[in-house]
Amino acid sequence: MSHDVIVIGGGLHGLSAAVQLARRGQRVLVLEADRIAAYASSASAGGVRTLGRDFAEVPIALAALEMWRGITGLVGDDCGYTEGGQVKVAETDAEFAQLAARVRAMRARGWAHEELVDRDELRHLLPAIAPHCVGGLVVRTDGFATPYRTALAFRRAAEAAGAVVREGAHVIGLERSAGLWHVALADGTRDTAPIVVNAAGAWGPRIARMAGEMIPLRFSAFMMLLTSPLPPFVTPVVGATGRPLSFKQLASGHVMIGGGHKGVGDLDTGRVVLDIDRAAYSAKTALELFPVLAGSELVHIWAGIEGVATDDLPVIGPGRSEGLVHAFGFSGHGFAIAPAVGAMVAQLALDGTTNLPIAPFHPFRFRADAAP
Incomplete structure (x- = not known):
């Protein structure tokens, strides 16, 4: 052929x-x-x-976001796409100032989709967030898919x-x-x-x-963690400003935790070895930002090999x-x-x-x- x-x-x-x-x-x-x-x-x-x-x-x-909004028309499946927003949390005043500078730089380039929110609005978006968090950056039209x-x-x-x-x-x-x-x-x-x-x-x-x-090109084996199911407590996808975190709750109640912590991958075999210490640090970060996770269990940890440019x-x-x-x-x-x-x-x-x-x-x- x-x-x-x-x-x-x-x-x-x-x-x-x-x-x-x-x-x-x-x-x-x-x-x-x-x-x-x-x-x-x-x-x-x-x-x-x-x-x-x-x-x-x-x-x-x-x-791409506009294409996700019409993803069913593009590929005949909604791909589990949910538009629940994404939030980057500031845990300190210095981190909040960093996010404010980011917004100014975005506005200077003509982009207005990122919104700086204060402590009160952050708690409105994330009622379960830890009390030490001072604000954040949000795009209300972001989301996630399967x-x-x-x-x-x-x-x-x-x-x-x-x-x-x-x-x-x-x-x-x-x-x-x-x-x-x-x-x-x-x-x-x-x-x-x-x-x-x-x-x-x-x-x-x-x-x-x-x-x-x-x-x-380098490569990494980025790890993801999944907890046991919990009652609904967060809708947006959440990240942190000063440390690695990607955090979201699925419709099943399970919480998925990631953010860049790595296992060890092998390009010749395609296999990955998990780094339990780093996975534990990722879980600790999530717990410090969302104390509601206390008492939940990790039910699955996995990793996938990805190319990473310098x-x-x-x-x-x-x-x-x-x-x-x-x-x-x-x-x-x-x-x-x-x-x-x-x-x-x-x-x-x-x-x-x-x-x-x-x-x-x-x-x-x-x-x-x-x-x-």
């Missing part, structure tokens, strides 16, 4: 790109070395967040548009000749297409090296090689922007440009010879 585009990586970003490419009439093949959403995509906290984004990411996050359900919905949408998704397809070679990319798989088969999208997550640099392109920004842009587009290294905060990134990747692959600014995400920004 001939293909117009081969997407390497069956996580949420690869599937999002496949949806957009297939709907533009492209014959798309998605190659996933393991199973769909096996790593970062299914291990994500699922936050749909414009709050606290790096300034470079704000336009993409805002565009990660694995979302990935499966994007897969179904891609396949409905004509894309072919192949699991257990481990790419071991990538060469370009006669205007085509030749993709070699571990099972001895080969596929060809004029365009390749490298959406291989933490393994993205390995795929880039096969094409002769060096893109430095500047914590994703890698999005054309490769130096013709017909190659990179989209990986989302550094633990790529879930929310995946719908918009898929559209951007399709634009890069087919039009050579995007309607959103991507210069800060250039794949070769880490090198002295950054120009392709």
Whole structure:
């Protein structure tokens, strides 16, 4: 079978790109070395967040939020999307001043979606918050979705548009000749297409090296914790200003706790080892901010391997090689922007440009010879 585009990586970003490419009439093949959403995509906290984004990411996050509001029309499933807001809590006056400075900087750039709230309004939003907290920053239109359900919905949408998704397809070679990319798989088969999208997550640099392109990237195994169910006590997703925290209560009553604490991952095997001490610190942080958690139990801890750039920004842009587009290294905060990134990747692959600014995400920004 001939293909117009081969997407390497069956996580949420690869599937999002496949949806957009297939709907533009492209014959798309998605190659996933393991199973769909096996790593970062299914291990994500699922936050749909414009709050606290790096300034470079704000336009993409805002565009993605509009797509989340119409997610059923995009992929035929609401993906468990809930628009309950997100709050970043200040525990000290110094942290509150930091958030106030952030709001001023956002206003200076023309963005008004982040709102500074005082102690009283914080307690209105979060009645169970610890009494020492002094205020916060809120985006009332942010929310969260269900990660694995979302990935499966994007897969179904891609396949409905004509894309072919192949699991257990481990790419071991990538060469370009006669205007085509030749993709070699571990099972001895080969596929060809004029365009390749490298959406291989933490393994993205390995795929880039096969094409002769060096893109430095670290990787981490971000951990998530789940408590036993509790009566409803919080609606927004909650983060902290001065320490790592991502906190939300699901409709089931279970509380999901994350925020960046890491286990140990192995790219060769895909396995992760949990760091119980760091997990305990994450649980302690949540308990200090929400004393109502006292007496609950941790019922599950997991982690997913994610690519992390040195500047914590994703890698999005054309490769130096013709017909190659990179989209990986989302550094633990790529879930929310995946719908918009898929559209951007399709634009890069087919039009050579995007309607959103991507210069800060250039794949070769880490090198002295950054120009392709």
